[in-house]
Amino acid sequence: MDFVVNGERRSVDTDPERLLLFVLRNELDLTGAKYGCGEGQCGACTVLIDSKPVRSCQLSIGAVAGKEITTIEGLSDGDRLHPVQQAFIDSDAMQCGYCTSGMILSSVALLRTNPAASDADIKKVLQGNICRCGTYRRIIAAVRTQAKKGGGHPHA
Amino acid sequence: MPELLSASRRDFLKSLGGGMLVLVTLEQESLAQESGRSHRRPASNPPPQDVAAWLHIDQNGAVTAFTGKVEVGQNIRTSLPQAIADELHVQPGSIRLVMGDTALTPWDMGTFGSRTTPTMAPQLRAAAAAMREQLLTIAAKKWSVDRASLTLADGYVLQPASGRKAGYGEFASAADWTKVLCANSEITPPSERQYSGRSLSKLNARELVSGRHQFTSDMKRPGMLYGRVLRPPSFGAQLLSADTTAAAAIPNVTVVHESDFIGVAAPNEFIADKSLDAIKAQWREKSQIYAKDLFSYLKANPENGETGEHDTTAALPDTHAAKNLQSTYAVAYIAHVPLEPRAAVAEWQGSRLTVWTGTQVPFGVRSELAEAFQLTEENVRVIVPDTGAAYGGKHTGECAIEAARLAKAAGRPVKLVWTRQEEFTWAYFRPAGVIEVRSGVANDGTLTSWDFHNYNSGSSGLESPYRCPSSRARFHPTKYPLRQGSYRGLAATANHFARESHIDELALAVGMDPLAFRLKNLQNDRVRAVLEAAAGRFGWDKSKPTPTRGYGLSCGMEKGSYFACCAEISVTPNRQIRVDRVVEAFECGAIVNPRQLENQVEGAIIMGLGGALFEAIDFANGRILNPRLGKYPVPRFSDLPAVEVVLLDRRDLPSAGAGETPIMGIAPAIANGLFQATGVRVRSMPIQPAFQSGV
Ligand code: FES
Ligand code: FES
Numbered sequence: 001m002d003f004v005v006n007g008e009r010r011s012v013d014t015d016p017e018r019l020l021l022f023v024l025r026n027e028l029d030l031t032g033a034k035y036g037c038g039e040g041q042c043g044a045c046t047v048l049i050d051s052k053p054v055r056s057c058q059l060s061i062g063a064v065a066g067k068e069i070t071t072i073e074g075l076s077d078g079d080r081l082h083p084v085q086q087a088f089i090d091s092d093a094m095q096c097g098y099c100t101s102g103m104i105l106s107s108v109a110l111l112r113t114n115p116a117a118s119d120a121d122i123k124k125v126l127q128g129n130i131c132r133c134g135t136y137r138r139i140i141a142a143v144r145t146q147a148k149k150g151g152g153h154p155h156a
Numbered sequence: 157m158p159e160l161l162s163a164s165r166r167d168f169l170k171s172l173g174g175g176m177l178v179l180v181t182l183e184q185e186s187l188a189q190e191s192g193r194s195h196r197r198p199a200s201n202p203p204p205q206d207v208a209a210w211l212h213i214d215q216n217g218a219v220t221a222f223t224g225k226v227e228v229g230q231n232i233r234t235s236l237p238q239a240i241a242d243e244l245h246v247q248p249g250s251i252r253l254v255m256g257d258t259a260l261t262p263w264d265m266g267t268f269g270s271r272t273t274p275t276m277a278p279q280l281r282a283a284a285a286a287m288r289e290q291l292l293t294i295a296a297k298k299w300s301v302d303r304a305s306l307t308l309a310d311g312y313v314l315q316p317a318s319g320r321k322a323g324y325g326e327f328a329s330a331a332d333w334t335k336v337l338c339a340n341s342e343i344t345p346p347s348e349r350q351y352s353g354r355s356l357s358k359l360n361a362r363e364l365v366s367g368r369h370q371f372t373s374d375m376k377r378p379g380m381l382y383g384r385v386l387r388p389p390s391f392g393a394q395l396l397s398a399d400t401t402a403a404a405a406i407p408n409v410t411v412v413h414e415s416d417f418i419g420v421a422a423p424n425e426f427i428a429d430k431s432l433d434a435i436k437a438q439w440r441e442k443s444q445i446y447a448k449d450l451f452s453y454l455k456a457n458p459e460n461g462e463t464g465e466h467d468t469t470a471a472l473p474d475t476h477a478a479k480n481l482q483s484t485y486a487v488a489y490i491a492h493v494p495l496e497p498r499a500a501v502a503e504w505q506g507s508r509l510t511v512w513t514g515t516q517v518p519f520g521v522r523s524e525l526a527e528a529f530q531l532t533e534e535n536v537r538v539i540v541p542d543t544g545a546a547y548g549g550k551h552t553g554e555c556a557i558e559a560a561r562l563a564k565a566a567g568r569p570v571k572l573v574w575t576r577q578e579e580f581t582w583a584y585f586r587p588a589g590v591i592e593v594r595s596g597v598a599n600d601g602t603l604t605s606w607d608f609h610n611y612n613s614g615s616s617g618l619e620s621p622y623r624c625p626s627s628r629a630r631f632h633p634t635k636y637p638l639r640q641g642s643y644r645g646l647a648a649t650a651n652h653f654a655r656e657s658h659i660d661e662l663a664l665a666v667g668m669d670p671l672a673f674r675l676k677n678l679q680n681d682r683v684r685a686v687l688e689a690a691a692g693r694f695g696w697d698k699s700k701p702t703p704t705r706g707y708g709l710s711c712g713m714e715k716g717s718y719f720a721c722c723a724e725i726s727v728t729p730n731r732q733i734r735v736d737r738v739v740e741a742f743e744c745g746a747i748v749n750p751r752q753l754e755n756q757v758e759g760a761i762i763m764g765l766g767g768a769l770f771e772a773i774d775f776a777n778g779r780i781l782n783p784r785l786g787k788y789p790v791p792r793f794s795d796l797p798a799v800e801v802v803l804l805d806r807r808d809l810p811s812a813g814a815g816e817t818p819i820m821g822i823a824p825a826i827a828n829g830l831f832q833a834t835g836v837r838v839r840s841m842p843i844q845p846a847f848q849s850g851v
Contacts, residue, residue: 031374032367041785072367085365096229097364098544134762
């Protein structure tokens with residue numbers, strides 16, 4: 001199975017029925033995408049495929065052959081964080097941090113298509129992501145700071 | 157206990173590479189040891205069981221603190237270094253904090269009950285203060301200068317007059333030094349603290365936003381296998397027979413079948429699932445109760461037969477009441493739903509076992525493991541990576557034991573991550589409960605009697621902040637149908653729901669405004685202060701209800717902190733309740749980190765909103781009927797009200813914990829607001845389904 005992960009061509013020899021989430025985590029050691037429910041309900045497993053947010057717990061690896069996948073590990077530019085990552089820090093938009101990768105990737109995808117997203121847009125797009133610690137207001141605030149700046153820079 | 161901890165202080169210091177070490181003991185008597193008064197133990201070698209925390213500076217000036225507490229999202233990885241930094245004059249981010257590792261950190265009861273801030277922080281603060289004093293003493297001696305001419309800043313000792321400057325490491329290496337003290341040494345007063353009292357982002361925030369932090373479920377050990385455990389179809393089902401041959405025939409799969417435990421360990425999660433599916437088992441199930449019978453069951457089944465129950469029906473003396481009320485409240489079972497389910501990685505080396513697991517009680521889990529495998533505690537090490545939340549739901553070690561069983565049989569490290577369904581089914585719940593309240597009130601709104609009985613849900617938060625001449629509040633343990641345990645706020649949420657709902661009922665019975673009624677009867681000034689603050693910010697006076705919009709409030713106290721909550725709710729034509737706005741005032745003594753405290757309070761309100769409005773475990777005959785997020789909704793972005801948090805900072809008071817208490821106000825505030833709008837008094841949590849069905 002061949003695909004591109006975080007800009008690198010990767011090849012994994014495994015059962016095509018395996019779920020993308022677990023191939024990323026267990027075969028490629030990209031553990032930023034988390035297991036939270038396995039039923040598409042929580043968004044902790046969110047990754048970007050061809051720039052669109054998907055639930056990696058709902059996709060078999062066979063279905064993503066040849067695609068371009070971005071995980072949270074691929075979002076920063078070396079040590080330089082993506083502006084949305086930095087905004088999450090500046091707004092204290094986390095407690096335990098388990099939902100954070102999924103929240104950030106979903107937000108990055110939103111800002112890419114809608115760089116001046118309103119609070120209502122943010123809530124709508126993130127509706128499928130659960131933060132059990134209840135940091136929703138802060139997550140909106142973090143994304144809003146980037147929407148005000150027109151979506152952050154586009155390198156990812 | 158590993159060698160490290162059983163070593164003498166000298167040896168221990170040597171194992172840390174020399175430098176300076178301060179051990180903080182649990183007992184007050186320890187000071188007596190230091191001052192030479194008689195004590196049952198020699199002061200030179202306190203047994204490690206008595207040590208609560210320690211702090212070390214190595215020869216390069218690196219500061220490391222060790223505590224058995226763990227980080228589960230409540231932010232102590234940041235707030236504890238703030239306390240140390242205040243005293244020791246180093247940057248909080250430069251302090252290494254070793255947490256929850258039974259081989260490296262002192263014994264600790266566990267991270268629960270909002271105890272870290274009021275107990276661990278002062279202990280580490282005291283250790284840092286002692287370290288600071290010693291640094292000054294050594295520096296003055298080494299430089300042959302007056303101690304009072306020296307200052308400390310950012311890890312350096314300075315003599316401003318001469319411009320002389322040297323890092324702490326220089327003095328730490330000068331003389332290996334250890335000290336034992338108890339937590340009441342001289343500390344910096346709150347007003348002079350450099351870091352505590354200020355907002356600081358999480359020290360490990362970069363790890364979290366970049367996906368680099370390794371939760372237990374993210375770990376990988378060399379040669380590690382992936383585990384799954386076969387679960388019975390219902391609680392208490394007995395395994396009659398099992399055919400594991402097909403699973404065992406799958407290459408590289410280990411099947412474990414020991415009495416009624418069946419599990420598999422496989423090279424990856426996919427093969428583990430397949431192997432588990434290949435096992436055929438027969439079970440004998442037993443018939444059990446249904447959710448609809450829960451509350452009558454609790455009332456009918458006292459824990460110890462009928463003992464002592466008669467006194468709950470005897471009326472309290474109340475000669476002044478103009479009105480008497482009697483109401484019954486109920487609270488459903490709910491689940492914690494930490495986004496990271498229980499997870500453990502177990503690794504054996506001969507008869508020594510190491511388990512990484514997300515638990516609030518690392519030393520308790522070590523004992524559970526030692527018992528399960530007949531090991532001494534010295535041979536078991538439990539390490540707790542910062543965990544994807546717990547909320548009181550991760551006190552126990554079942555996942556750790558299962559992983560260790562599988563690893564033992566497979567002869568390789570094994571990771572076991574519970575599925576969401578397992579987490580919903582095989583963990584434990586916040587106890588359900590029934591609460592009966594009888595009360596009396598005089599025509600002028602004075603509370604005259606208060607008789608409060610909680611069945612099963614628990615005793616915390618029973619204490620009322622209201623003055624009442626004839627008052628009784630009791631907890632009655634009962635038998636219960638589902639496994640139950642700790643939860644953020646414990647029973648204080650249920651008890652506040654009943655009390656604050658009932659207080660509103662009393663206010664309305666005598667035609668008084670709920671705020672005025674509370675202010676008239678409150679005897680606790682800290683509760684009064686938060687209530688006035690919340691009502692003021694909310695604009696309580698100007699809030700005029702309509703048939704579809706209502707305003708409710710509540711207040712209370714628990715674990716040394718104080719809250720008041722005002723909620724504005726609206727009701728849609730199809731009887732959906734929406735919480736539009738919440739103002740919560742909160743006071744927990746001197747504030748350590750305002751923005752992170754606000755974060756905790758907001759988070760508690762949001763989590764509390766789920767239990768208040770719609771969360772409930774449904775069960776029947778030993779099965780959980782809604783063990784998935786698709787069937788057990790938790791609050792999402794669409795449920796988010798406008799939230800305002802008003803923090804009252806009491807610099808004159810010690811800091812109390814804040815992870816739990818702010819969850820308690822939202823449910824009664826919603827119920828009271830709902831009544832104000834609709835005239836329907838809902839006396840059970842969750843409120844939405846009861847309101848919808850008109851109960
Ligand atoms: S794990 Fe994929 S949506 Fe929850
Ligand atoms: S920060 Fe814990 S789930 Fe969002």
